[in-house]
Amino acid sequence: MKARTELFLYQMMWMSGVVLRPTWRGLHGSFEEWAYRGGCLRQVRELEARGLLETAEAADGTGRVYRLTRQGSLAAMGGGDPEERWNRSWDGRWRMAVFDLPEEKRGLRNELRRILKKARFGCLQGSVWITPDPMDGVREDLEKVRAGCGILAFFEGKPCGGESDADLVSAAWDFEKIGQRHAEYLAHLDEAPKRSTCTRELLFEWGKRERELWLACLALDPLLPAELLPKSYVGRAASRRRLEVLTRTARLAARVMTDS
Numbered sequence: 001m002k003a004r005t006e007l008f009l010y011q012m013m014w015m016s017g018v019v020l021r022p023t024w025r026g027l028h029g030s031f032e033e034w035a036y037r038g039g040c041l042r043q044v045r046e047l048e049a050r051g052l053l054e055t056a057e058a059a060d061g062t063g064r065v066y067r068l069t070r071q072g073s074l075a076a077m078g079g080g081d082p083e084e085r086w087n088r089s090w091d092g093r094w095r096m097a098v099f100d101l102p103e104e105k106r107g108l109r110n111e112l113r114r115i116l117k118k119a120r121f122g123c124l125q126g127s128v129w130i131t132p133d134p135m136d137g138v139r140e141d142l143e144k145v146r147a148g149c150g151i152l153a154f155f156e157g158k159p160c161g162g163e164s165d166a167d168l169v170s171a172a173w174d175f176e177k178i179g180q181r182h183a184e185y186l187a188h189l190d191e192a193p194k195r196s197t198c199t200r201e202l203l204f205e206w207g208k209r210e211r212e213l214w215l216a217c218l219a220l221d222p223l224l225p226a227e228l229l230p231k232s233y234v235g236r237a238a239s240r241r242r243l244e245v246l247t248r249t250a251r252l253a254a255r256v257m258t259d260s
Contacts, residue, residue: 082239085223090132093156094168097121097129097142100151108145112152115141120222122172130172132225165228175230178221182238185213189238189245195252203253214242 047053054069097116101109113123119138121129135142135154142152159168169175188210193202221235229236 082218082221082223082235086226086229086236088225090225090227093132093158094165095131095133095135096155096157097135098151098153098155099127101127111145112142115145122169122222124168124172130168131222132228166230169224169228169230173222173224174220175233178217179232179234181213181217181220182234185210185217186234186238186241188213189241192245192249193252195255198252203249207249210246 048055051071052069099109099112101112115138116123116129119131119141120133121131121138123129139154142154145152159165188206191206193199193206217235217238223235226236
């Protein structure tokens with residue numbers, strides 16, 4: 001997805017008023033006019049064609065309803081729903097990927113690490129990575145690079161040397177840095193535009209930065225099952241605060257757009 005289209009999709013989401021199941025009433029016929037003036041109508045049509053946005057006549061016949069599909073919502077949120085990740089069940093077992101590569105295969109090592117980070121694995125040490133989730137979704141990607149590895153092995157089980165699950169979590173993920181990113185994000189939420197100073201340009205610039213900071217949080221946060229989260233973890237609080245602020249800002253955005 002092109003960066004501009006991705007940003008537009010995200011802005012559609014936070015302007016919707018309900019982040020997880022967004023609906024944007026077509027502002028009684030003025031949306032197309034506004035979208036055309038802003039150069040956005042082509043992107044709206046593109047999102048419809050790709051199944052990320054759907055539109056229909058309003059039930060009361062007063063305009064059109066624009067709704068992000070479930071696929072569109074997940075794409076706008078960075079590819080997944082954090083709340084679903086935190087609420088998933090855990091079977092109490094850890095999965096481990098272990099590899100051994102010679103120094104001259106640095107590029108392959110970096111590719112392995114890229115795959116594991118994308119799947120939200122945590123690094124116990126350079127060649128040992130763990131996850132609480134089944135490996136079905138990432139095994140295929142790892143198998144593609146297996147041929148070039150000296151060793152690439154997968155294990156499943158529980159710690160048996162007196163280590164706790166909390167010990168593994170603390171060792172595999174940098175929750176101090178994760179906390180810093182969430183703190184920076186929360187500070188930006190506190191700077192959300194207010195009615196007295198709000199303009200269309202200010203809204204979109206704030207929204208653009210909000211997206212950048214939230215995706216930066218998600219890029220580092222493993223979104224572990226709730227029972228594995230450290231007591232100091234503020235990610236869920238940040239997510240709830242995000243919903244509150246984006247809902248309020250969305251209503252403000254709708255008023256500003258009708259006036260523009």
